[in-house]
Amino acid sequence: MKRANAISGIILCVFSLVMLAFVIPGQISTGPSGMMSPRLVPQMTMIGIFGLSLLLVLGSLRGGEDDHPPPFSRKELLALLRISAVFAVAIALYEIFGALIGASSLVIFGLLALGERRPLVILTLTVVLLTGLWALFYKVLGTAIL
C-alpha cells in the first residue's frame, strides 16, 4: 500500500498541477467582475488535492514494513480489461445495429467473459433479461425507453 500511495500521490500531484496551470485557465473564463470567480472553487479543490497528495507521498516515505498486499490483484485488473472490452464491443454494436443487438451483446459477451460456457444458459439469460426489460417498460409501464 505504501508504494501505491507514493505512486498515486505523485500522479495526483502532477494531475492537480496540470489542471491548475493549463486546464482550468483554458476551460473556465474569469467571469464578470464583482462576483466570485468561477475558477475559484475548482482551483481550491485542485490546490487541496495537491497539498493532500503531497502529504500522502511524504507519509509513504516514512519507514515501516509494508504489510498490505499490492492493491490491484492480477485477477481484478483482468476483470477490468474484460469488462471494458465487453462494453466497447457492446457500444460499437449498439452504434451500428441498434439497441437490441447492443444490449444482447452486452449480456452474451459479459457472460462469456466471466467464464460461462453453457450455450443454453447464455441464451436463456439473454432472452429472459431482454424480454423482461421490454415487458417492464413497454408493456407494464407503457413507456418507450429508446
Added chain:
Amino acid sequence: MEYLILAIGDVFGGTTLLWVAVGVTLGYVLGAIPGLGKAIGVAVSIPLTFYLEPVSALGLLIGIAKGSAAGSAVSAILLNTPGEPSSAPTAFDGYPLARQGKAQKALKMGLFASVIGDFVSTITLILLAAPLARYALLIGPVELCAILVFSLVFIGGLSGNSLTKGLIAACFGIFFATVGLETETFVPRLTFGYLELEDGISLVPMAIGMLAVAEMIVQAGNLDTLDRETAELRDSSDPRDRRVTREEWRRCAPVIARGTFIGAAIGILPGLGASVGSFLSYGETRRVSATPEKYGTGMIEGVAAAESADNAVVPSSLIPLFALGIPGSVIAAILIAAFILHGLTPGPLMFQQQPRMVAGLYVSMLCASAILLVIGLLGQRLFSQIVHVPLRLVIPGVLLFCCVGSYMETGSIFSIFIMLGFALIGFVARKLDFSFVTFLIGFVIGPKLELSFRQSLQLLKHDASNLLGHPIALVFLFAALVFVVMSGRSSVTRRVQMPPTTQQH
C-alpha cells in the same frame, strides 16, 4: 374530520388503493434492481398520471417514491450495489451481514426501519405541514450555507481509514460537481465543448458507475472466491439469523428514532436531499456508539440508521409542497405537475378548496406505508435468493440494468459514457482505498455549498458583520467549529476504522 372519513371511503372504495399498491410495488422492484431506481419510476409514471384520477395519480407517484427508497436497500444489502447515493451507508453494514448468511435479517431490519421512518414522517407531514413549512422559510441561503458547512464537517468523519485520502476524494467530488454552467456568472466550466456537460455531470449515471458498475468489476475480479463462498453460504439454520431479535430491536429503537428525526428534518429543508439525511444518521449513530470500530463489519444498527433516515426524507420533503406549493424534491416537482394537470393549485389553498382530496392523499400515503411493509416482506424472501445465484450469472444482468438506468436519465448514450468513466474512477478509488463515500458527499454538497455561499455573499452585501442578523446560521457555524475541535481531540486518542469497500477473505 368528516373529510377524513369521506376520504377513507374514497380510497378504499375506489381504485386508488390499487394504484398506491402498484406504485409501491413498482418502486420497490425498481429500487431493488441495481442500476434502476426512483428516477426511472418517476419518469415512466408521468404519462400514467395523465390518465388517472388526481388522488390515484398522486398515490401512484407517492407509492413509487416510498417504494424505491425502501427497495434500494435490497440491492445495497445483497450485492453491495446501492442504487442511489442515499443507500450507500446501508451497504456498509448490510452487505457484510448478507455475506455472513444473515441477508434476511438485514433486509428485514432495513424494511422495518424504512417503514417506521416513513410512517412517522408521514404523520409529521399531516400534523405539522403548515407551521413547519413557515418555519422552514426562515432557512434562507445564509442559513443553508451554515448548515451545509456543519453537515460537511460532520459527515467528514466517514472518510475511511486514511483521512488524507478521504479528503482527496472529497476534493475530487467537489471538483467534478463544478463541471457545467456556473449559476451566478453563467460561465461554462470544464465542459470541453460538450453541450451535454453544460448542465453538469448528472448524479444518476455518476452514482451508478461509481457505486454499482465499479463494484461489479471488483466482484468479477474475485469471482472464484465469492462464488466459492456463495456455494457454501446457506441461510443460517439458526432462526434468529433470519429475523430481527428482541435484543436487536432494543438496540435499534433509539437508532431508528434518531434516523427518523434526522431524515424528517433534512427533508423539510429545501434542497438538501436524502443522501445527506442517511449519511448524517449513519455518521451520528456510529459516533455515539460504544463500539464505533465495529461499524462496517455487519452492525445491524448501521442498516437501521441509514434506512430510517432515507425513507423519512420522502414524506417530509413534501411539506414545503403541501404547505407552500414549493417543490422540495424531484418527486415533489412531478407531483406539482400532476396537481396542475388535474386543475389543482398546490399550496395552502388546496386545504380550503379541496379538503376531501387532501384528506384522500393523506390516507393513501398512510396506506402506502402499510403496503410497503407487506410488499417488502414478500419481496425480501424472493430477492434474498439472489445471494445463492453464482455471480457470473448476476453481473452481466446488473451491467445491463446499469446501462438502462443511466440512459434513461437523459435519453442519451453520453450518460453511459459518464457511467463508464466514473466506473473506472470508482474501481481505482476502491482498490487504492480512496473513500467513494466522501467523494459522493463532496459531489452532492459541494455545488450547493458554492451556490449558497455565492448567494450569501450577495445577501450579506459582502460584509461579514451582517451575519449577526442570521442567528440560525451562527448557531450552526459555531456547532461546526465545536465539532472540529472535539473530533480533533478524540482522533488523537482513537483511530476510527472504516469498512473496507469489498470483502476479501
Added chain:
Amino acid sequence: MKCFERRAMLGLAASITIASVGLLPDLAAAQDYPTKPVTMLVGYGAGGQTDLVARGAARVLAEQLGQPVNVVNKPGAGGAVAARELTQAAPDGYTILFHSNSVVNSAPFIMDQVNFTPDDFDYAGMITAYQTGLVAHVDAPFDDLKGFIAWAKENPNFAYAALSPEARMYMDTLAEANGLEPNAVPVQSGGEMITALLGKQVIAAFSGGIHYRYPDELKTISATTTFRHPSAPDVASIEEDGYPIGMDTRTTLFLPKGTPREVLERISHALSAAADDADFKKVTDGANIPIMYMNLDEARAEIEATYAKHKGILTDGS
C-alpha cells in the same frame, strides 16, 4: 371531413403497408403523413412547466394526427441538446421538438456553444406564451415599475433573485438608467426563486410565470414581455414604461430544416386544435399559462423578428 376519411383509411392501410412505407417517394410520404408514431422531444426534464404543456399538446396532436405522439425528455443546456439532436433528425415530421423558442432567439446570444439561427429549423406553430415578469412579495412597498425604481433608489444594495442571464440584463438596464445598485442573488430553479421571495430573502425576482400560482403572496410589478400578461391585465409591460426591452418567449413546435410544407401544415393544423381543446385549456389554466396560438407562417415571422430584437438587446446590453 375529407381529412377524417383519409385518416380512417390510413389506419387500415398503415398496418398492411408499413413495410413498404420506406420505399415510397418523399412526396407521397408527405401527403400520407403520418403513417407511424411521432416522437416529440422536449428539451427540459419531466415535470416542469414546459413538459406539462408539451404533454398536453402531444395528447391533442395524437388525436388529430391519428398516430401516437411519444414525448421524450432530452434535457440539457436549456434545450440546446435537444435542438441539436433535432437538426440531425430526418426532415420527415416524425421527430419534432416542443420547446421554448428561447433556444433559438436568446440562447445563441447567451451561451458560447450555441449558435442556432432561425434558418436552422422549420416551425409548425407556437401555442403558449411565458408570462415573464418582475415580481415581488405582496408586502413590498411598491406596486409598479416606477414605484420599484423609486424604492430602489432609496435602498442601494437591495437583493433580487436572478434565474437567468436575461434577468440580470433587465435589472442592469434599469440600474444603468436610474442609478440603482442591485445585488443579484443567483438561484438555480423556479422553486428556489419562489422560496427566496416568500422567505423575504430577496425583495424582487424575475419569474418565468410560475409566480401566478401564489396569487395571495406574490404580485407582478412589471411584465417583461411586449404584451400585458393575461393573468395580470392591470400590470403594465416594461415597454409601456419606456424600456424597449420586452422579450417574448413562446412554446414552439420545431421541425428539422427541410420538412415538406404539407407536413408542416398538417401539424400546424393539428396544433390549432389544441388552442380550442378543453382538456388542454384545463392544463394551461391550472398552470396560468396563456394560450396564444400562431400558425406556421406567423411562427416563422415571430421567431425571425424576436431573433433580431433579442440580438440587439442581449449583445448590446452586456
